[in-house]
Amino acid sequence: MTDGTLPAAPPALECIGLGKRFGSVAAVDGFSLTVFPGELVAILGPSGCGKTTALRLIAGFETPDSGSVRIDGQEVVGSGTMLAPERRRVGMVFQDYALFPHLTVAANVRYGLTATSVEPAADDDDDGSLGARLRRWTRVHWRNRPALRMSAATAARVREALDLVALGHLAGRYPHELSGGEAQRVALARVLAPQPALILLDEPFSNLDSPLRASVRSEVRQILRRAGAAAVFVTHDQEEAFSLAGRVAVMWEGRIEQVATPQEIYRRPASRALAEFVGDADFLPGRVEGSGVRTEVGLLAASSETPAGGKVLVGSEVEVMLRPEMVRLASASDEAQGGPVAEVIEREYYGHDQLIAVRLPSGRTVRARLGPSDDFHLGDRVRLQVTGAAALFPR
């Protein structure tokens, strides 16, 4: 979607300028986001930034004070429109899964099926006369009646949805007999069964233990990809957002600060605060020169634009962001390396990598992420080398 051409189908979701206040607090403010069919987008933000409220505005559980929402090209909220949640064709997976405790897995999945969702209606001509509109209204509501009778088509749809999440064998179980990961997949099957235009997931992995989380995460991605559904999920976990989503919208104090691919957000975050939220970052003062930016650790490569889109003028003073992965360390005795000499002041060894903090001659601290075999100790004198292009922020 980065090439700028709009696909023929309308966006699965289009939010424009959504705003919601609770008392004097603006929970969501000027929230705009477009999601294309088949796309998986994450809304990433610290707790209390309004991301769950944004999701509930889209689903129809909250009424916005301003802005509009279109789903599959149809306006569901806007000036004068406020469609009830049950009429939006949006599936929502709740943080606690919200399975109906008194129904079996199969009955949970069946709950949202209607005559329409099982066997789609043919479009009928509408000449605009009162009679035709009345007929159409009756037909729509008749077709939207709950699938009470277990018709063959309904049964097939339930089976299909359960097969999609590989839980066909648990159809007769009750929710309390399921593990966390199974409950999660039933919740997914339940929203997928009526084939909604859009799926929303609220912190979908926060109720799972961390060893389980990684495997459930990849399962969910595969299920959503197989179903071909457009989905938006909300998370406060940067790793979760980056590993799962094609695009990430970072939300901060009710506003969307940046919408981009995970790579773009990590390497060129829109602000210093975002940079620190989506990973480890150290900042050094620098001065822009013709061929890069001059800092305490040498002349670094840098783009001529700030991530926020501003032009960087030669000679201006800037903040330079260093990710620990950009920093290499070598023993101070290794004259061939060049670079300033610093002292190791902290070491956190994780196993798959390690994080080493060094103090520069100026007293500033910079961190380096090294492989598991590098062996530095507190007090060691080391030389720094920086690779890759650094992101710049105006000072």
Place this chain on the structure above:
Amino acid sequence: MSLLTGLPARAQRFPPRRRGPAFVWLPALAVAGAMAIPLVYLLVRAAQADADAWRDLTRDSTLTLLKNTALLALAVTAGSIALALPTVWLTVRTDLPWRRFWSVVMVLPLVIPSFVGGLAFVAALGPRGSFQRLLEPLGVESLPNIFGFEGAWLALTLFSYPYLLLTLRVGLRGVDPALEEASRALGAGPWRTFFRVVVPQLRVPLAAGALLVALYTISDFGAVSMLRFDTLTRAIFVQHQSSFDRSAAAVLSLLLVALVVVLLTAEALSRSRGRYYTSGAGSPRPPRVIRLGRWRWPATAFLALVAIAALGVPVGVLLDWLVRGLRAGEPFSGIWSAAWHSLSVAAVAGTVAAAAAIPVAIVVVRRRSMLAALVERLSYFGFALPGIVVALSLVFFSLKVVPGLYQSWAVLIFAYLVLFFPQALAGVRAAMVRIKPSVEEAARGLGRSPPWVTATITMPLLLPGLISGFALVFLTTMKELPATLLLAPIEFDTLATKVWLAADEAFFARAAAPALLLIALAAIPMALLIGRDKQIRD
């Protein structure tokens, strides 16, 4: 909260702030509004009373009634604490033999209506009573006088301590065992730990339970009438029956309501200062079991004594009189139709109360607004109003406002509804709190309209609460006396009124059969409630 106490729960609320659909709001408002009718109409009626009726308020006899009622409430509350506190501690915290048996047995006196209990004490200890007959061969000529304050105090204590028992049990189980361990680790012995750490933690449930017992006592009409102790309820009844001007009864009722307000205020004050009632977060460990050692036998004897006095004596004495009646050829005329009447009004009252509790529970738990708070307050009105006051007000109301309904089924059921609705609401509300709002939202997200979601998701999940609420209202309606006496249609006798009429003329043998049948029938919903109450079952 225990389902049996019917105490208003002060549970957490969920945040969504919405108006909600009219199909829930309108019935909720209607129910809450109906609850206010008796008190409002009583005020109207009292305001119309002439100066004479008001002058009665300051008469010595009125002050004596007030003093009697207050003293009795105080004494019964103190007695109930003395019975309930050790019982709870023994059955929850120690290695007492047959702990679960005692847990159930000690709650059972709840099935005995106070007027049946009072009657049994008179039949046992009164002149010509069972005990005297038993002791005659030993040369005992007469027993101490059972009538008056002592008799009423003993009977009410024995039949109302279970209310305190239930609230204290919930409270004691909520105390974090870590606090006791901390106290022991700091060098305090088991007794010091119990009185300095555990008892202070129990202050809030103790105050709530004491309020229940005190309200029960000042509302009681049956026991004080049987044992001939003059309290406000008895005086109101006599005024109502004997005089043409019923204003005096209305003014006395107002005095009784004032006493209720004093009690409620006292409990509220004790609560606002008691901040330190906390049940530990996370998964609490089961508390350490205290070994009784040699003390287990005196402890068992204590519980057995209470159980015999509160259960064994009434049932035994009634059986004794039943046998005497059978020997004397006492006819059991009309007992089956009375039983049928009791069962049917109780079933109707239970059903109506449980059904009415659904919209109110939804509004009270799910909506957060001034109006929802008002609905909640109004719904608990009947909780504190004495039965005789509600009945009297409805007599006035039906005579003046809807004359066609005086002494009709409808008014009788409405009186039960006002009095016992809070108990139904407590059960339904507890079930409602357990339904996560996200479950209902998920159903709407799946394309279902609010009425459909209520019918297919909310209602089935509320079912356990509805059954508990029904059973509780059923039980208390069976036991109710004053409202039934004042409001029942003519010729409509229930087991309660049959016992009352027979006992009023001191025909103990004739009263024994309906009284025993009443206890037996009340035991059915009681068994259901005990089976459902986790606090007792586990």
